[in-house]
Amino acid sequence: xxxxxxxxxxxxxxxxxxxxxxxxxxxxxxxxxxxxxxxxxxxxxxxxxxxxxxxxxxxxxxxxxxxxxxxxxxxxxxxxxxxxxxxxxxxxxxxxxxxxxxxxxxxxxxxxxxxxxxxxxxxxxxxxxxxxxxxxxxxxxxxxxxxxxxxxxxxxxxxxxxxxxxxxxxxxxxxxxxxxxxxxxxxxxxxxxxxxxxxxxxxxxxxxxxxxxxxxxxxxxxxxxxxxxxxxxxxxxxxxxxxxxxxxxxxxxxxxxxxxxxxxxxxxxxxxxxxxxxxxxxxxxxxxxxxxxxxxxxxxxxxxxxxxxxxxxxxxxxxxxxxxxxxxxxxxxxxxxxxxxxxxxxxxxxxxxxxxxxxxxxxxxxxxxxxxxxxxxxxxxxxxxxxxxxxxxxxxxxxxxxxxxxxxxxxxxxxxxxxxxxxxxxxxxxxxxxxxxxxxxxxxxxxxxxxxxxxxxxxxxxxxxxxxxxxxxxxxxxxxxxxxxxxxxxxxxxxxxxxxxxxxxxxxxxxxxxxxxxxxxxxxxxxxxxxxxxxxxxxxxxxxxxxxxxxxx
Amino acid sequence: xxxxxxxxxxxxxxxxxxxxxxxxxxxxxxxxxxxxxxxxxxxxxxxxxxxxxxxxxxxxxxxxxxxxxxxxxxxxxxxxxxxxxxxxxxxxxxxxxxxxxxxxxxxxxxxxxxxxxxxxxxxxxxxxxxxxxxxxxxxxxxxxxxxxxxxxxxxxxxxxxxxxxxxxxxxx
Numbered sequence: 001x002x003x004x005x006x007x008x009x010x011x012x013x014x015x016x017x018x019x020x021x022x023x024x025x026x027x028x029x030x031x032x033x034x035x036x037x038x039x040x041x042x043x044x045x046x047x048x049x050x051x052x053x054x055x056x057x058x059x060x061x062x063x064x065x066x067x068x069x070x071x072x073x074x075x076x077x078x079x080x081x082x083x084x085x086x087x088x089x090x091x092x093x094x095x096x097x098x099x100x101x102x103x104x105x106x107x108x109x110x111x112x113x114x115x116x117x118x119x120x121x122x123x124x125x126x127x128x129x130x131x132x133x134x135x136x137x138x139x140x141x142x143x144x145x146x147x148x149x150x151x152x153x154x155x156x157x158x159x160x161x162x163x164x165x166x167x168x169x170x171x172x173x174x175x176x177x178x179x180x181x182x183x184x185x186x187x188x189x190x191x192x193x194x195x196x197x198x199x200x201x202x203x204x205x206x207x208x209x210x211x212x213x214x215x216x217x218x219x220x221x222x223x224x225x226x227x228x229x230x231x232x233x234x235x236x237x238x239x240x241x242x243x244x245x246x247x248x249x250x251x252x253x254x255x256x257x258x259x260x261x262x263x264x265x266x267x268x269x270x271x272x273x274x275x276x277x278x279x280x281x282x283x284x285x286x287x288x289x290x291x292x293x294x295x296x297x298x299x300x301x302x303x304x305x306x307x308x309x310x311x312x313x314x315x316x317x318x319x320x321x322x323x324x325x326x327x328x329x330x331x332x333x334x335x336x337x338x339x340x341x342x343x344x345x346x347x348x349x350x351x352x353x354x355x356x357x358x359x360x361x362x363x364x365x366x367x368x369x370x371x372x373x374x375x376x377x378x379x380x381x382x383x384x385x386x387x388x389x390x391x392x393x394x395x396x397x398x399x400x401x402x403x404x405x406x407x408x409x410x411x412x413x414x415x416x417x418x419x420x421x422x423x424x425x426x427x428x429x430x431x432x433x434x435x436x437x438x439x440x441x442x443x444x445x446x447x448x449x450x451x452x453x454x455x456x457x458x459x460x461x462x463x464x465x466x467x468x469x470x471x472x473x474x475x476x477x478x479x480x481x482x483x484x485x486x487x488x489x490x491x492x493x494x495x496x497x498x499x500x501x502x503x504x505x506x507x508x509x510x511x512x513x514x515x516x517x518x519x520x521x522x523x524x525x526x527x528x529x530x531x532x533x534x535x536x537x538x539x540x541x542x543x544x545x546x547x548x549x550x551x552x553x
Numbered sequence: 554x555x556x557x558x559x560x561x562x563x564x565x566x567x568x569x570x571x572x573x574x575x576x577x578x579x580x581x582x583x584x585x586x587x588x589x590x591x592x593x594x595x596x597x598x599x600x601x602x603x604x605x606x607x608x609x610x611x612x613x614x615x616x617x618x619x620x621x622x623x624x625x626x627x628x629x630x631x632x633x634x635x636x637x638x639x640x641x642x643x644x645x646x647x648x649x650x651x652x653x654x655x656x657x658x659x660x661x662x663x664x665x666x667x668x669x670x671x672x673x674x675x676x677x678x679x680x681x682x683x684x685x686x687x688x689x690x691x692x693x694x695x696x697x698x699x700x701x702x703x704x705x706x707x708x709x710x711x712x713x714x715x716x717x718x719x720x721x722x723x724x725x
Contacts, residue, residue, distance in 0.1 A: 120572070123575065123576055123579045124579055127626065128626040129572075131571070131572070152624070153624075301620075301624065302623070303617060303623075306554075306616055310554065
């Protein structure tokens with residue numbers, strides 16, 4: 001088949017099962033967009049308001065489905081606008097292929113109009129990059145990009161193609177995607193050591209990370225929890241692996257994690273860390289983290305072992321593969337005293353109705369849970385609302401809590417919600433945000449309107465940049481520097497301006513009425529919820545601290 | 554884990570493609586790994602390049618250097634070279650040398666088994682190869698003369714015996 005470079009890109013996308021790309025056209029991307037015009041019906045091209053939105057949408061699409069997200073941008077500013085989205089995907093190990101067009105090869109290196117070396121810029125935040133200036137190299141670059149994005153620890157790959165290559169012609173035959181790299185092998189000795197540690201432990205606890213969700217090892221993890229009677233705490237990235245109502249679920253660990261999760265790590269005699277990297281938001285003090293426990297770390301990325309916290313036994317393995325082999329070696333056990341103790345540290349969050357006329361974050365989140373079904377996908381931005389969402393939503397499944405964990409990207413939410421809603425039109429998408437984050441990328445509302453996406457945004461408006469405001473309140477003697485901007489945004493009018501629908505709620509009753517109405521709408525809506533500035537996120541362990549430093553609130 | 558700092562020579566086989574040194578440099582830079590010396594050159598396989606890096610760190614740092622480097626797409630193998638391997642560095646040095654200094658410099662060069670490769674009225678160029686320690690020793694002797702230019706290639710190395718670098722189990 002004789003194809004030009006742009007048609008070749010389309011064929012390769014189809015061969016990899018890509019049905020949607022998120023992007024924004026431009027001068028050097030004209031040929032790519034001309035091919036998208038030709039392939040409409042096979043590939044949906046979602047045009048966002050800004051390339052950052054496209055990169056977050058591709059990421060949200062990937063997180064909601066487990067497939068690879070694809071975004072396309074033109075050279076220069078188009079390409080640089082993708083960088084925050086690429087970095088977000090990199091930190092959270094999300095498979096993403098970013099395709100950028102560059103100036104023609106004859107103009108490379110001459111500071112041509114809209115020329116930038118994007119493949120150099122993104123080196124630190126990608127698994128790999130390709131710069132393609134020969135049509136003969138294009139197919140292999142794209143195939144390898146998909147292979148790399150999905151192999152080992154997943155992540156983003158960028159393919160930068162010069163404009164002349166997008167027009168050059170070549171013959172090609174249909175081709176199947178390359179297999180992903182084989183999972184790492186590990187020794188029987190390591191496997192048996194872990195089994196022995198579990199069989200001997202009296203106070204074991206599981207530290208479940210995003211890797212468990214990424215390799216879909218939830219079932220095996222639950223089997224281990226059940227067989228060896230082990231409670232589990234989870235990171236932000238693995239909310240939903242263990243259902244919220246599982247009695248052995250101790251909740252989220254870390255800075256704003258539960259008392260039970262953090263205390264269990266502190267008192268345990270064995271910590272089983274699966275698919276996690278002991279980030280500074282969980283192991284706040286790497287020298288004192290789990291100081292009484294033997295620590296086992298199983299991760300697909302060898303460089304994560306001993307990186308942040310020194311462990312007693314580190315094993316490079318795919319967690320699912322490892323757990324399948326481990327389960328038969330683990331003895332059926334029960335630890336009634338330890339379980340009673342650990343689960344006893346759980347605080348009840350059942351009683352959230354304050355009874356007063358004010359709106360409180362916990363009440364809002366409980367109302368949302370009560371009025372939505374189990375297939376709902378929750379997408380957050382970054383800040384206080386994100387932590388409340390992690391704490392109060394009833395996480396039951398993976399791929400349904402979509403949040404920027406490692407990079408903490410404010411403005412991530414709206415783009416990601418667009419990607420999630422397009423990926424899963426059958427699911428309700430609730431976008432939870434704050435006034436700070438929403439202001440960053442609310443321009444994507446126009447995309448949701450154009451694409452008729454019924455995204456319900458719940459905007460917790462405390463008028464301040466809540467999380468930083470909280471830190472300034474606690475640690476900086478109430479010196480509120482650039483966190484109290486006195487914005488006068490009228491969110492209801494703003495919604496109307498975009499062709500969306502806006503609601504404003506000041507009381508629990510108003511919120512519930514607005515939310516019920518919002519769920520009946522066909523297009524995007526948002527509900528501005530007035531909350532108090534002094535609603536802080538608790539519990540809280542300050543950076544570098546331990547359970548001893550926890551502020552309960 | 555041993556927290557004592559030590560120096561090691563890394564031998565890294567990478568795919569010969571544009572941007573590889575930038576990627577490796579970026580990795581070492583952003584992760585806080587030292588580069589004391591860096592050499593890159595083609596191998597007998599035109600698709601591959603051999604990069605030799607001299608670096609310092611403790612056990613934990615070397616663990617990170619090895620695993621972070623090994624997982625890069627363009628890296629084929631990475632090895633810490635053993636102490637018994639053969640290391641060489643090339644020095645080219647231009648020194649101010651008038652008639653009266655020439656013979657004493659020549660004496661030093663002979664002791665270090667170097668060569669005088671160019672001579673003019675006011676200066677000479679000296680070539681010395683050997684281990685980095687030998688080059689350091691020579692540089693120390695030459696420090697009392699007026700040096701015009703010093704060019705060192707940085708260290709490269711290969712292990713003894715029949716095994717290739719990555720097959721080697723040289724533990725010492």
